[in-house]
Structures are given as structure tokens and as C-alpha cells.
Amino acid sequence: MSAPPAPPRILIPHAPALVVSLRGAVLLDTDGEFHPLSLAAAAKRAKDECPMLCHAPAVASRLGIEPFICLDLLELFAFVRPARFCLPTPKGLAEAMGLARPHDAEDEAEALIRVARTLLQELAERTSGDTAARASDTRSTAWAMARAGWGWGNPVLAALGVSGDGGRGSGLRVWERLPEWSEHAPEPAAGTIPVEPSEARQRLDRLLGSDSEQRPAQADYASAAAAAFQPRDQAGEPRLVLAEAGTGTGKTLGYIAPASVWAEKNGAPVWISTYTRNLQRQLDGELDRLFPDPGTKARKVVVRKGRENYLCLLNLEEQVARNRAQEAVASGLMARWALATRDGDMVGGDFPAWLGDLLGRVRTLGLADRRGECIFSACPHYTRCFIERAIRRARRADIVIANHALVMIQAAMGGLDDGAAPTRYVFDEGHHVFDAADGAFSAHLSGLEGIEVRRWLLGAEDGGTGTGARSRARGLKRRAEDLLGLAEEAPAALDAALAAAHALPATGWQNRLQDGAPINAAERFLALVRQQVYARTQGADSPYSLETECAPAIDGLAEAAAELAHCLGKLGAPLQTLARVLGKSLDDDAAELDSATRSRIEGLTRSIERRALLPLSGWKAMLEELLEGRKAEQYVDWFSVERFDGRDFDVGMHRHWIDPTIPFAKTVAEPAHGLLITSATLRDGESDLGWAVAERRSGAIHLPSPPTRAAMASPFDYPAQTRVLVVSDVRKDDLNQVAAAYRELFIAAGGGGLGLFTAISRLKAVHARIAGPLDEAGLPLLAQHIDNLDTATLVDIFRAEEESCLLGTDAVRDGVDVPGRSLRLIVFDRVPWPRPDILHKHRRAAFGGKSYDDMIARLRLKQAFGRLVRRAGDHGVFVLLDPMMPSRLHSAFPPGVDVRKVGLAEAVAETQAFLQGQDGRSPADSPAG
Structure with missing residues (x-):
């Protein structure tokens, strides 16, 4: 038997704290003295002194050096608080630990020391109150990681009261301690009891609560959505509703209301599909309103993704069995997460995306079944498998949150994992149905x-x-x-x-x-x-x-x-x-x-x-x-x-x-009994022609019966809350001019700027030109394809830090929800015309020639503009740096919004004036107020 643990000791590593910005660094040495450093000097000291820092890959990237030996506080956070998220920045760590938010680089360096102390104290206190088995797991996992050379090993063992071999054990073998799922009798077929519009409204009222503001458009939307939950009259003729709900309508709760009523009345799940995994996470959060009790929600709501998103316990066991020192830290942190996770989902679930950046994707995300190598019940961990548990829970759930890719690929392959198929779908972000179907029903030799x-x-x-x-x-x-x-x-x-x-x-x-x-x-x-x-x-x-x-x-x-x-x-x-x-x-x-x-x-x-x-x-x-x-x-x-x-x-x-909605209609829509396809940007304009576009791009035209149409306007006052400016004197092919425009507009807005690009090369070129000046102005600059951070984490940081700016491409343009002052300016580098490749050439010929190009560009502009105002108090400016913007694209913007062509100097001045409340509103009405 191992010796009983000793009293815990809080042992702070004798190491400097390092914070790095785009233009320089601050190092807090072990004597408490601050050292402002150039990037070159900071790089040398970082390699020599094993500093304490936050997000080593991002720091190394800013220093322009290869990864180096350091004490990354995110690793300590992941050990102490597994399956918990924090922003991977010094400010984010401080806020997650309930500490004062640092205001400058010196504050951030001091905060790193305080975060380390707080985490170690929390670990000591929590473990002392744990059950004997859980405490033993924590100690043996830490011991295995320390034995492999983990930099935080000795401080963690001291906090746990472990000395010598006192922590030896089987903590990494978490598959032995996960609960088993159990089989249930087959679920009966779904019922066909309809949802009446009045029932949808009543459920919506319950979701919103008695004190909530009444939004008639949201109630009307819920009523319209109920039509998708009526019984069908003919096989192959589903009840299809196309519903466009302007931003601010509250469409998520609007469709959850009839969907949840139908599930309860008919004893079967409704599958709600979103476009991305991150949107699945957002939708999961919204369902807390329907099921505020976590235990009830765990039974009633299941997030479903492809097998490649979940931790494979057999892969983890094989990694642990190799017993390689360079893998032990990753195995330990993965083991800690596996015991704490809600469902084993590593992509958009409770697995912090930055952990893959720190530990290497092969040792983290690579532990999923990404190559279809599952051996099913021959696996010794089959009865504890996360994906098998999710499959079984989904059969008995009320709401299954899926994504378009999973739904369509499974349909293309003849059913879901267990051969079952839902009868009711909601496709949120329905404007992406065409693109999702394009990916699902294509072939690549x-x-x-x-x-x-x-x-x-x-x-x-x-x-x-x-x-x-x-x-x-x-x-x-x-x-x-x-x-x-x-x-x-x-x-x-x-x-x-x-x-x-x-x-x-x-x-x-x-x-x-x-x-x-x-x-x-x-x-x-x-x-x-x-x-x-x-x-x-x-x-x-x-x-x-x-x-x-x-x-x-x-x-x-x-x-x-x-x-x-x-x-x-x-x-x-x-x-x-x-x-x-x-x-x-x-x-x-x-x-x-x-x-x-x-x-x-x-x-x-x-x-x-x-x-x-x-x-x-x-x-x-x-x-x-x-x-x-x-x-x-x-x-x-x-x-x-x-x-x-x-x-x-x-x-x-x-x-x-050429038209991927043909197989979508055949394999997904026709077998279903009812579908709701909804988005804030389904139509290209408000006429019947706009509805014709929605029907074509959703596959409705390939179904025997016409869809039910519904449209709810946004409650926002876009003419008062927004400005749309087209800059007429910046040459879009001169990247020096384009970069100067981004720089001056971001500075005029005081941050909160989202820069959208049609090409990664243009993004990188602009970033190189404006990163330094923005840093000098106190505006942190984040960028896709440059920072060693995944897109979801970049957006999380951008959302949390109002002075930051973010450069991105399509993944940032679509479906990102950043309410408030954090997003008050959008700058688009050029009109987002479709790329003139071979596939587009054929679709252009089939779908209307130049009008097809215009339609795609308008829908992209409409989607981008929709990021700007997310709630009633938001204000923002949308700037397009393309003097060749044709007036026929102006209908991409809401009615009443004036699209004005101006010079760059005027655009900068108007952006600053509008966002500071200098355009006739009182300061209290401005975003800053």
C-alpha cells in the first residue's frame, strides 16, 4: 500500500513570468522586477529561462521561434479544471479564476503568478474533499505526468501531498472507471399527433417566462413553424416550411417551442441541425431554458456528431500503453478530461480547443476514430464508449442537436449509425443547405x-x-x-x-x-x-x-x-x-x-x-x-x-x-414527415423572386408539394443603428492602400473591428502591414491562419475583449454571434463574388448566368451584415473597400439603409463620429454609453 498523503504545500515554481504582444514583451523575474523586452531579447530569455506563460504555441509564434521548454498555465488549468473552458490569454485566465482583470502587460505578468497560486490552492482543497477513489486518481495521474518530466509536476504533487512513489497507481486507466451504458427495449415508432399553433405559442411563453418582453414576431414565427409538425398526407410529401426570420426575431426559441411539444406528444426526437459544430454548442446552451435541471437536460437533449468528433477509449489506451515520456503529459490531461466530460465530444463540446494546440493534435484530437477503424462490440471498452452512449441516448431524447454534414452524410449512406432515421427535422442556418449538400453528395477520386x-x-x-x-x-x-x-x-x-x-x-x-x-x-x-x-x-x-x-x-x-x-x-x-x-x-x-x-x-x-x-x-x-x-x-x-x-x-x-439539392430532397426530405428550413438570410430580396431563390437553394422545388412560406422582419431599426459605406478611392489591387484603410478604420472605431477577406493571401498581407500600428494604438489584432489558435477560440477572445480586432475569411463571416460593442465595425476587402472555377461555371450556366453571381454575392453580403447588430442596443458600421460595388447589390442590406459611396477619409471620419454618438444622438444613446 502507498503511504498516506502528506499535508499539501503550495509551491510556486521559481520561474519568471512572460507576456508577449505583437511588438514587444514584458518579463517579470523571480526578484519581482519587470523587464520590457524587444521580441528578439524576449526570445533569447524564453529559451534560456523556462518562463511561466499562457499558450506556448501562440507565444512562440509571436517570438518567431520554435516551441521551447516553459510552464504553460493552460496545462495547469486543464489539470485542475478539466472539461472547463477559459480564454487562452492572461486576461482570460484571470477572469476564469475570479481574479481582477489585468489592464496592461505588467498586470498580466503578475496575474500569471496569482493564477498559478490560486489553481494550486484550489487543487489542494478540492482533492482533500474528494472521495478516496477520485483523490487517488488525481494523485496517480499527476505522479505519472511528473515522472515523465511535466514542468508542473512537482508543484502539483506538493499541492496533493504526494512524495516519493506515493502517487503510483492507475490514474491514466480512466476507461476502467467510466460508467457503462445499458441497452433498452426498442423505441416505438413516432406518433403523428400534430402541434397546433396555439400550443407552440403557449410553449414559447413558458420558455420566455412571465417577465420577458413580448415579441409578436417571435410568436408568429413559432406558429408558422408548427406547420412542419403536422402529419403528412402522402408518402414522399413532407410538410416543409421555409421560414426567414430577421436577426433579433428569436427564431431559436421560436422553433424549439413547437419541436419540444411535438417530441413530448409523439414520443420521438426532433433533430435540429445547424451548419457548424460551434453553432451546435450555442444551440445546446439555448436549451437550458427548456430544461433548466442538468439531470433532466442530460436525458432530454443529446448533441450528435460523427464518430470522428469523440474520444476513442481504445486509442487512448494504446497511447497510454506505449508509455512514452513525450506522450505522458497529453495522456494525463486527456485522462483528466475523460473523467469530467459530459459526452466525450472533442470538437465544439467541453474539450477546450486550445488543448489540442498545446499538446499536439495527434495526441488529443487524433485519439478520435477519424479513419472509421471502430471494432464495435469487439472493443473491450464498447460498453463505456462515448459515441455508443450518444447513439443510445439519442433514441430516447426529445431534442437531438446535429449538424448538416452529419445528417446528409448519414442519409447518403442509408441511415444513421443504428439504421434509424428521424421523421422531423429543423435545419437552422438553412441558407447553408445547398453548400452542405454539395459536400455530402460529391465524389472525389x-x-x-x-x-x-x-x-x-x-x-x-x-x-x-x-x-x-x-x-x-x-x-x-x-x-x-x-x-x-x-x-x-x-x-x-x-x-x-x-x-x-x-x-x-x-x-x-x-x-x-x-x-x-x-x-x-x-x-x-x-x-x-x-x-x-x-x-x-x-x-x-x-x-x-x-x-x-x-x-x-x-x-x-x-x-x-x-x-x-x-x-x-x-x-x-x-x-x-x-x-x-x-x-x-x-x-x-x-x-x-x-x-x-x-x-x-x-x-x-x-x-x-x-x-x-x-x-x-x-x-x-x-x-x-x-x-x-x-x-x-x-x-x-x-x-x-x-x-x-x-x-x-x-x-x-x-x-x-450541378444542383446538390436534388439528392438532398430525395434522401433527406422525402423520407421525412416534416421539415423546417430556417435562416435570417433565406431569400434574395423580398419579392416572389426572392422566395424562388429560397426554394431552389433549399431543394423545395424538387418536392411534389409546395412549401409553406413564412417571413418575419427583424425588429431592429437598421437605418438608425447602422451605416453602410462603400469606399471609392482605395484600389483593391493595391494591398498597401487596402491595409492603410483597415488600419485607419480600426483605429477610428477604437477596436471592435472585424476584417473580412475573400482570400487568405490578402488577409496575411494586410496583417503584416497593420499588426504593429494597431498594437501601438493599444488594439490587439487577432487573425485566422496566422495566430496559432483555432477559429472558435479566436472568436471567443474577440467577443471578450472589446478593443481587439479580428481578421478572418468565410468561417468568421458565417454564423458568428458577437453581440454588443465587441463587434461594431465590419470591413470587407472586396465584393464577395463566387470563385470562377469549373464547378461555378457550370452552375452559373444552369442557374441564370450573371444573375446567379449577383445572387451569391448579395447573400454573402447579407450574411456578413447580419453579424453587425445582434441585439437592440447594438450599433455598427459596415464598410466595403471596393469602388466597383454595383448598385444592384444594394438590396443585400435591409430596407431603409442608405448605401453611400465615400472617400476613405470621409469613411474614417463618419465611422468615428457614428460610433462615438456624434451624429446627432446623445452620448447615452451611443454604443459607448
């Missing part, structure tokens, strides 16, 4: 896609590179071998499939393609695709991706396509046999099969279909049509070389639907 299928079939391969030994990849043989005896044909079919899989791209294929040395059928085809792209594309030395039409093919390409099509057939046939005979065994051996084995067979056959047969059949069809020289009218095919920073990373042939 490329090197990266091919090697993923090969890896799924064959598992880890060394390939002469030595990488196989480090891979966790489990091939089909390992997943299926103990089931093969259930069907006489299965072993031979598996052997034939694995032999045929060697025709797919192998490790090192990119280098061989560039060297002209392909080794199999797939690589020979891809090598010729690459040759054709480079031969036919203008500007082949461009840093951007390249593409060209498939026909006419260069010499040898047709023969290579025929060879590959033949090889794919040889691979698909035995896989079809394997799936068929395994499925047949469910009937033939029904009396002998236990439930776990049945579950494995069902899971394996679904995986074979989804991970291999579905892409293989799509690829084979593409190749055969290429050989026959016929062009499928519904599709667009092309060849591409995908590039990043001027280097090739993928080569392939692509197929997209």
Missing part, C-alpha cells in the same frame, strides 16, 4: 481519399518509410477475422479484397507522382491527371490549387483509367460478397448469435458499405463515363491539383452535382 480507403482495408503499412510502426490503423482483417467463421465464403472474400487493395495509392504516393515513378494502377492514373492539369492550366506556378476539364484526355490517360476501373471492380466484388454473407449470417445463425456479435456484424457491414463500397462505386462510375466520353448532365467532373502554400498535397478527379 484522389490520392488522399484513395490512401484512406487503402488504410481502412489494410491497416498500418510500413511502406519502407518506417511510419507503420507508429500508426494505430487497424485493418479490416483485424476487425473481421473472428467473424469470418460465420460464413463459408467470408475468408476467401476478405483475402481477395485485401490483395486487390494494393491497387490504391500507397504511402509516399505524392513524392512518386512528382518523380514520375507510380507503382500501381491508382498512382499511374493520378500521375497522368497531374500531368494534364499542369499542361492545361495557366499560371501553373501559382501558389493556389489548379484545375482543368477532363476532356480531351492526354495520351495514356484513357488506358490508365481503364486499368484503374478494372482494379476497382476487382476490389469491390469481394467486398460485396463479404458484406452479403456476413449480413446473411444474421438470419442463418439468428438462434446462436448473442446481441454483441449481432451488433458487430451489423456495424461491420455498414462500415464496409460506407467506408469502401460507396466510394468505390462512385469512382468506378466516374472512370467508366470518362472512358465512354459521355457527360452526365446532372454532374460536373474535373481534374485538380490541390495546393497549399505552393506545394501539391492532393491530386484527383472530382464529381459534384
Whole structure:
């Protein structure tokens, strides 16, 4: 037995505290003296002195050096407060710990010391009050991490009262202590009792509470949404409601009201789908109103994502078992999180996104089942598996929060994980249905896609590179071998499939393609695709991706396509046999099969279909049509070389639907009984033509019955609360002028500026020119693709710090909710025209030519403008740095909002005056007031 713990001691590391900005740094040494430093001087001291800091990758990036040995307070925070979020900044840490918010760099350096002390004290106090088992887990996890050299190891062990080997134990083996889920009887079919508009209004009143402000438009919206929860009269003819609700209407609670009533009355879940995982998190928070008790909410609300979002306990066990010192810290913090997490969701759930930046994505997010290698009930952790628990909870929930990609991909593949499909959907952010369907129903015969299928079939391969030994990849043989005896044909079919899989791209294929040395059928085809792209594309030395039409093919390409099509057939046939005979065994051996084995067979056959047969059949069809020289009218095919920073990373042939809402309507909408597709930006204008756009981009035109239309105007006074300015004297192709405009506008607004860009290269060029001047003005600058922080974290910091500015692209433009003064200025670098690629060229021809371009640009401007005013007291300025903005795009903005063309000097002056309340309003009415 280990010795009892000693009294806790608070041991602050004898290390300086370092805070780094864009232009300089402050170091607080161990004698309490502050040292203002240049970035170069700070970089030298950082490498020499192992400082205490916040977010080491971001600090290293600002210092322009490689990661260095340090004491990152975020690691200590993640250990003490697992599954809890804080902003990954000194200010964010201080606020999370309830300490005074620091005002300058010296304050921030002092705050780091105070945060360390507070966290260690909290750890000591909390552990002393824990159960013996939980305290033992904490101590043994800390001991394993300290033994591997964790910088916080000794202070943490001291706070826990651990000395010597007193903490030795099995704390990292968290899978042994997670609760098991249990099976339940199958759920009955969903009922068909309708939701009346009056019931939706009553539920909305309950959600809002008796003291809330009455919003007639929100109640009208809830009534309209109830139409999606009426019984359908004909199979294949769902009750479809298209509802546009202007910003501020309160559409989230407006659709939760009828959805929750329907779920209660009919004993089945409503699936609410959003566009992004971060929006899932926001929606989950809104449901606290419906289920304020956490225990009740845990039963009634489930967040569902793809398997690649959840921690795989088998992957974690294998990482722990390797017992490598460089992985022990990550394993320890992942173990702490696994015991505290609500549902094991690592993307948009309670896993702090910055933890992946700190520990490495391979050791954190890489522990998810990202390659479809699940072995289902053969896994020793199956009954504790996070994803299996979520699947079972979703069957009995009232509300399932999903995302468009999951809903559509699962529908494309013939059902959800358990073969069930919901009958009622709400698609929030419905203006993204077209784009989500475009991704879900496309096919890509490329090197990266091919090697993923090969890896799924064959598992880890060394390939002469030595990488196989480090891979966790489990091939089909390992997943299926103990089931093969259930069907006489299965072993031979598996052997034939694995032999045929060697025709797919192998490790090192990119280098061989560039060297002209392909080794199999797939690589020979891809090598010729690459040759054709480079031969036919203008500007082949461009840093951007390249593409060209498939026909006419260069010499040898047709023969290579025929060879590959033949090889794919040889691979698909035995896989079809394997799936068929395994499925047949469910009937033939029904009396002998236990439930776990049945579950494995069902899971394996679904995986074979989804991970291999579905892409293989799509690829084979593409190749055969290429050989026959016929062009499928519904599709667009092309060849591409995908590039990043001027280097090739993928080569392939692509197929997209010209109208991807056709398969969406067929596979998602028609089988459903009712759908609500809603957004603040469904229509392109308010006329019938605007509704026609909404119906086309939602797939409503492909359904037998017309949709119910509903539109609620925003309650905001946009003419009074906003200004829209088009700057007429900045050349958008002169990045010095563009950068100067961003700089002066951000400074005029005093921060709170969101800079939107149509190209990453333009964003980076502007950032390089304005980061220093903004820092000198006291305005922190955040940027996608530059800061070593994920987009969600950047937005969280931007939301919390009113003086900060943020540069971003599409991911920031769409669906970001930043109310209040934190976002008071939007600057767009140019009109967001669609990219004139091959796919767009075909869609443009099919959907109206130039008017299609205008429609896309207007909807993008409309969506961006919608970020500016999120609540009644918000005010903001929208600036477009494009003198070529045509007046026909002005309808992107709300009625009554005057779009004015001005010079940059006037735009700067008006921005400053409007945001300071100098345009006729009293200071109390201004945002600052």
C-alpha cells in the first residue's frame, strides 16, 4: 500500500513570468522586477529561462521561434479544471479564476503568478474533499505526468501531498472507471399527433417566462413553424416550411417551442441541425431554458456528431500503453478530461480547443476514430464508449442537436449509425443547405481519399518509410477475422479484397507522382491527371490549387483509367460478397448469435458499405463515363491539383452535382414527415423572386408539394443603428492602400473591428502591414491562419475583449454571434463574388448566368451584415473597400439603409463620429454609453 498523503504545500515554481504582444514583451523575474523586452531579447530569455506563460504555441509564434521548454498555465488549468473552458490569454485566465482583470502587460505578468497560486490552492482543497477513489486518481495521474518530466509536476504533487512513489497507481486507466451504458427495449415508432399553433405559442411563453418582453414576431414565427409538425398526407410529401426570420426575431426559441411539444406528444426526437459544430454548442446552451435541471437536460437533449468528433477509449489506451515520456503529459490531461466530460465530444463540446494546440493534435484530437477503424462490440471498452452512449441516448431524447454534414452524410449512406432515421427535422442556418449538400453528395477520386480507403482495408503499412510502426490503423482483417467463421465464403472474400487493395495509392504516393515513378494502377492514373492539369492550366506556378476539364484526355490517360476501373471492380466484388454473407449470417445463425456479435456484424457491414463500397462505386462510375466520353448532365467532373502554400498535397478527379439539392430532397426530405428550413438570410430580396431563390437553394422545388412560406422582419431599426459605406478611392489591387484603410478604420472605431477577406493571401498581407500600428494604438489584432489558435477560440477572445480586432475569411463571416460593442465595425476587402472555377461555371450556366453571381454575392453580403447588430442596443458600421460595388447589390442590406459611396477619409471620419454618438444622438444613446 502507498503511504498516506502528506499535508499539501503550495509551491510556486521559481520561474519568471512572460507576456508577449505583437511588438514587444514584458518579463517579470523571480526578484519581482519587470523587464520590457524587444521580441528578439524576449526570445533569447524564453529559451534560456523556462518562463511561466499562457499558450506556448501562440507565444512562440509571436517570438518567431520554435516551441521551447516553459510552464504553460493552460496545462495547469486543464489539470485542475478539466472539461472547463477559459480564454487562452492572461486576461482570460484571470477572469476564469475570479481574479481582477489585468489592464496592461505588467498586470498580466503578475496575474500569471496569482493564477498559478490560486489553481494550486484550489487543487489542494478540492482533492482533500474528494472521495478516496477520485483523490487517488488525481494523485496517480499527476505522479505519472511528473515522472515523465511535466514542468508542473512537482508543484502539483506538493499541492496533493504526494512524495516519493506515493502517487503510483492507475490514474491514466480512466476507461476502467467510466460508467457503462445499458441497452433498452426498442423505441416505438413516432406518433403523428400534430402541434397546433396555439400550443407552440403557449410553449414559447413558458420558455420566455412571465417577465420577458413580448415579441409578436417571435410568436408568429413559432406558429408558422408548427406547420412542419403536422402529419403528412402522402408518402414522399413532407410538410416543409421555409421560414426567414430577421436577426433579433428569436427564431431559436421560436422553433424549439413547437419541436419540444411535438417530441413530448409523439414520443420521438426532433433533430435540429445547424451548419457548424460551434453553432451546435450555442444551440445546446439555448436549451437550458427548456430544461433548466442538468439531470433532466442530460436525458432530454443529446448533441450528435460523427464518430470522428469523440474520444476513442481504445486509442487512448494504446497511447497510454506505449508509455512514452513525450506522450505522458497529453495522456494525463486527456485522462483528466475523460473523467469530467459530459459526452466525450472533442470538437465544439467541453474539450477546450486550445488543448489540442498545446499538446499536439495527434495526441488529443487524433485519439478520435477519424479513419472509421471502430471494432464495435469487439472493443473491450464498447460498453463505456462515448459515441455508443450518444447513439443510445439519442433514441430516447426529445431534442437531438446535429449538424448538416452529419445528417446528409448519414442519409447518403442509408441511415444513421443504428439504421434509424428521424421523421422531423429543423435545419437552422438553412441558407447553408445547398453548400452542405454539395459536400455530402460529391465524389472525389484522389490520392488522399484513395490512401484512406487503402488504410481502412489494410491497416498500418510500413511502406519502407518506417511510419507503420507508429500508426494505430487497424485493418479490416483485424476487425473481421473472428467473424469470418460465420460464413463459408467470408475468408476467401476478405483475402481477395485485401490483395486487390494494393491497387490504391500507397504511402509516399505524392513524392512518386512528382518523380514520375507510380507503382500501381491508382498512382499511374493520378500521375497522368497531374500531368494534364499542369499542361492545361495557366499560371501553373501559382501558389493556389489548379484545375482543368477532363476532356480531351492526354495520351495514356484513357488506358490508365481503364486499368484503374478494372482494379476497382476487382476490389469491390469481394467486398460485396463479404458484406452479403456476413449480413446473411444474421438470419442463418439468428438462434446462436448473442446481441454483441449481432451488433458487430451489423456495424461491420455498414462500415464496409460506407467506408469502401460507396466510394468505390462512385469512382468506378466516374472512370467508366470518362472512358465512354459521355457527360452526365446532372454532374460536373474535373481534374485538380490541390495546393497549399505552393506545394501539391492532393491530386484527383472530382464529381459534384450541378444542383446538390436534388439528392438532398430525395434522401433527406422525402423520407421525412416534416421539415423546417430556417435562416435570417433565406431569400434574395423580398419579392416572389426572392422566395424562388429560397426554394431552389433549399431543394423545395424538387418536392411534389409546395412549401409553406413564412417571413418575419427583424425588429431592429437598421437605418438608425447602422451605416453602410462603400469606399471609392482605395484600389483593391493595391494591398498597401487596402491595409492603410483597415488600419485607419480600426483605429477610428477604437477596436471592435472585424476584417473580412475573400482570400487568405490578402488577409496575411494586410496583417503584416497593420499588426504593429494597431498594437501601438493599444488594439490587439487577432487573425485566422496566422495566430496559432483555432477559429472558435479566436472568436471567443474577440467577443471578450472589446478593443481587439479580428481578421478572418468565410468561417468568421458565417454564423458568428458577437453581440454588443465587441463587434461594431465590419470591413470587407472586396465584393464577395463566387470563385470562377469549373464547378461555378457550370452552375452559373444552369442557374441564370450573371444573375446567379449577383445572387451569391448579395447573400454573402447579407450574411456578413447580419453579424453587425445582434441585439437592440447594438450599433455598427459596415464598410466595403471596393469602388466597383454595383448598385444592384444594394438590396443585400435591409430596407431603409442608405448605401453611400465615400472617400476613405470621409469613411474614417463618419465611422468615428457614428460610433462615438456624434451624429446627432446623445452620448447615452451611443454604443459607448
